[in-house]
Amino acid sequence: MLDFQFSCPTKIIFGKDSEQQLGSQISLYGRKVLLHYGGGSVIKSGLHQRVINTLAEAGVEVVELSGVQPNPRLSLVREGVALCKEHNIDSILAVGGGSVIDSAKAIAAGTCYEGDVWDFFTGKAQLSEALPLGVILTIPAAGSESSSGTVITNEDGWLKRSMGGEILRPKFAIMNPELTYSLPPYQTACGIVDMMAHILERYFSNTESVELTDRLSEAALTTIINNAPKVLDNAEDYDARAEIMWAGTLAHNGLMGTGREGDWASHQIEHELSGIYDIAHGAGLAIVFPAWMKFCQRVNPSKLAQFAERVMGVPADFDGDIALEGIARFETFLRSLAMPVRLSEADIDNRHFEEMATKCIGDGLLGNYVQLSRFDIVEIYKLAQ
Amino acid sequence: MLDFQFSCPTKIIFGKDSEQQLGSQISLYGRKVLLHYGGGSVIKSGLHQRVINTLAEAGVEVVELSGVQPNPRLSLVREGVALCKEHNIDSILAVGGGSVIDSAKAIAAGTCYEGDVWDFFTGKAQLSEALPLGVILTIPAAGSESSSGTVITNEDGWLKRSMGGEILRPKFAIMNPELTYSLPPYQTACGIVDMMAHILERYFSNTESVELTDRLSEAALTTIINNAPKVLDNAEDYDARAEIMWAGTLAHNGLMGTGREGDWASHQIEHELSGIYDIAHGAGLAIVFPAWMKFCQRVNPSKLAQFAERVMGVPADFDGDIALEGIARFETFLRSLAMPVRLSEADIDNRHFEEMATKCIGDGLLGNYVQLSRFDIVEIYKLAQ
Known part of the structure; x- marks a missing residue:
């Protein structure tokens, strides 16, 4: 810690x-x-x-x-x-x-x-x-x-x-x-992705021995995942709206980051996207985060496996790659919110990948969970295609 | 909520x-x-x-x-x-x-x-x-x-x-x-019970739709249970000491009570105990809480079953009463801290049960998860014998 x-x-x-x-x-x-x-x-x-x-x-x-x-x-x-x-x-x-x-x-x-x-x-x-x-x-x-x-x-x-x-x-x-009853489903869903991203950016960390912070984060993520379908199903479900609203505050007041280094690469990668294209921040994050996870799974899968088991409910004895299964289930969840999870679903093609990656970090390195070069960022945009 | x-x-x-x-x-x-x-x-x-x-x-x-x-x-x-x-x-x-x-x-x-x-x-x-x-x-x-x-x-x-x-x-x-390295094991253990009790007093509530608050509480309780043996095994385990210390603060800053009514009967029942006998607050709580749980299991077992499954790791398909098994495992945990879990282990007999119960609440009712009369409180002291 x-x-x-x-x-x-x-x-x-x-x-x-x-x-x-x-x-x-x-x-x-x-x-x-x-x-x-x-x-x-x-x-x-x-x-x-x-x-x-x-x-x-x-x-x-x-x-x-x-x-x-x-x-x-x-x-x-x-x-x-x-x-x-x-x-x-x-x-x-x-x-x-x-x-x-x-x-x-x-x-x-x-x-x-x-x-x-x-x-x-x-x-x-x-x-x-x-x-x-x-x-x-x-x-x-x-x-x-x-x-x-x-x-x-x-x-x-x-x-x-x-x-x-x-x-x-x-x-x-x-x-x-x-x-929040009057929020349209799309805006509700974008908000849900945004608050989840605030937790995930802190959760994916190489800092060890942060059990309490991990478990608090998993508690908030699980609550959001359980209540998201309820608010989309019934916009006036008071209790579900309340769970989402309180989770959104705790997601970003600092509590979920205590004692560890955050990542924040996905936010940067998304910023470049919404800098060029007219896409909502939450929708952009729904596209970028799974791709970022897939890239990181190749080099640093441990925390992704923990996320898969503790948040996405992948059983410990799952027959296959636990981390990848967790990412697949996360994508399925995002789709259930009617969020795009591929650039193509937001009508974005590959023509600005290099430009966005270079604007994002130049010759430096982005993020902490996995340090990304601009070549890695291009790869992440490709994984999001 | x-x-x-x-x-x-x-x-x-x-x-x-x-x-x-x-x-x-x-x-x-x-x-x-x-x-x-x-x-x-x-x-x-x-x-x-x-x-x-x-x-x-x-x-x-x-x-x-x-x-x-x-x-x-x-x-x-x-x-x-x-x-x-x-x-x-x-x-x-x-x-x-x-x-x-x-x-x-x-x-x-x-x-x-x-x-x-x-x-x-x-x-x-x-x-x-x-x-x-x-x-x-x-x-x-x-x-x-x-x-x-x-x-x-x-x-x-x-x-x-x-x-x-x-x-x-x-x-x-x-x-x-x-x-906190220099804290003797007994005092460390009393502190652990005290902070767990602060969470449990808020957790055992009839207020419905408090999923986030429930899960945050379960996160903190699980973290404390996982790190307690580590600090007792090695007093200078920095990371485990840190988890316990941070959990103790979050246990009582109000976060774990957001959106629901707390109970606080066990604290009152323990206060009467330490009012008459020279017993540490944490040790008294280690005796009172399991007895209080056993009493409540008879009339309102639902949250006790949730505690058993989510915190004490009782499988959902457990062959028997899940709530009782959770209480048994909680007792086993308290014993592993070398805490007393029976009045007899603290050399306390039954002679003041009626007096303590009457001082506690008189003819009124104590607590919220289950409202207790003084007769119920005597029963709880008996369950703690």
Whole structure:
């Protein structure tokens, strides 16, 4: 086990009546709030109006900024920073999923900084202060509701960059599984893949003697796999939605990484994919992860075999390669979510494989469970064909 | 799943070199610290001197208060409160196990209150402020290093009372598994039973649809069971000590209780036992828990069967009562730790059964998984004979 630090200060307020606590929570952080969200669905569901009413009852003054898109953009972040400075905003309330929360985190940091907020993403500035941030989560996927990081895309060159710090962890996260009933099956499935990937990126590690962290990860993965068909079968299955939602938070708050080195190659390999093609992050991960697993099975199969046995239910006395059988069952599971598991299923051909692999890592090495050269990454794209 | 709130703000600093961060951490909370500890072992191991040196290097002024005993006493807490007020102490550093940390929590609360600290334990005063508290953990057992509660014994009437609040969670907890090498096997085993009991009290619940919380609990219990023989076999097995230590924290930081009602009858039944007899809390729990399980198996066996299968490894097609077999295997495990599992093994006879049961609950009902009358509690003491 490696040395580690862990804390999870975000107050998780989970359940059917959790929005009722919005007023008392947001009031802890001042009287002027920036209400940040995407657009259509939050309005259509009536959540936006309920939030507005609650904030009014709490005597909180509201400035609104909507329009967050998937892969949240720097231009909107800059607009948010300007608004917060202009109106002397005390805190930010993000209503939405990972993109909205990430955008809000960047605004929270940029407001407390004299220079340009992009400086944090280039390493030019160090994060030390940020506005307090509260969250109402509507999409279980990215885990941003209690994580310390944010990923923003700069439209000038389409650079996707991340930054993070403990100060960015939301102060509170209101999580009502009922708010996820209206998620379409495709978005539900993408979220499920995303949260599983957050666990798997930490799980596939060469660090030995991490039994507790392994077993916690296997517990979360098994729970997600058991509840995924339930939420796809019945979008209003409260308990299954709740299991998925809570798992998505724990998948990315740091707990599943305690004491070990993570991998994160698949995320990078997927980023290049969604950089060129219009494919959702979760769908891209559903394609990349099995291919990455197949590549790793050839050189480092041990943890894949453990995954196969403990998560995918392959019996220890399976007649054949346990790791490969586990990967096959994982693919079958992904297909059951109606996720693509081959590039061809997302209409992606082989013409950019070399370019994406080179952009991904150049002449360096990517990942930790197996260190990948750009030639290996091309091989992984081929395995995903 | 029930609605819940969860946060775990304590900064866990875990690993071989974690004490090196003491100076920088404690300095965040002022320049005058109360150093609170038990006695012999912390001095003998050299840890006390190392802490003193580190605090001196950090330029922190130290006032010392030692002498904490198991079942920490109100008189020493009052002494601590007086010292903190007299010396304008900024923060408290607890070096030890649960008793030291609980004592420190009470001092932290009492220092910020004009009245008598016992008022918090009787409900006369509401907790709103406390000095910041840091911890160097030397005994993995009680989970107090990141929990929000404290239990103190008032020698005037030997009343053992608890109180809690988010403000009492330690700011940081330094957890170096090497510091637990010197724990004698008996104390190691008592700690293991204590942390398992913290999980089991939450696990045995009638709340349905708590799959993630169940599986996380099973993950932690399995890890503890697998690593217990290793630390008893080799006191300096770093990795096994680390698994046990981290499991002890997660057992009681609230995570394993998310979304469900806990039971806590066994803790109460044990408290009466250790109120009359000189028996360690962990040893008492090793006697009470199997008896409680046997009683519950008669009326509500379902979760006991799940425990048997998922934690104690009883095969689903076991020829016999799965729950009873699980309890038998749990007893065998406790015996392997050299823990007593019968009252007779702790030289306790039946003469106080009625008295203890009546003190425990009077004419009311205790617990949730099965609601127990005092007659049921007598039955449980009999099952433990």
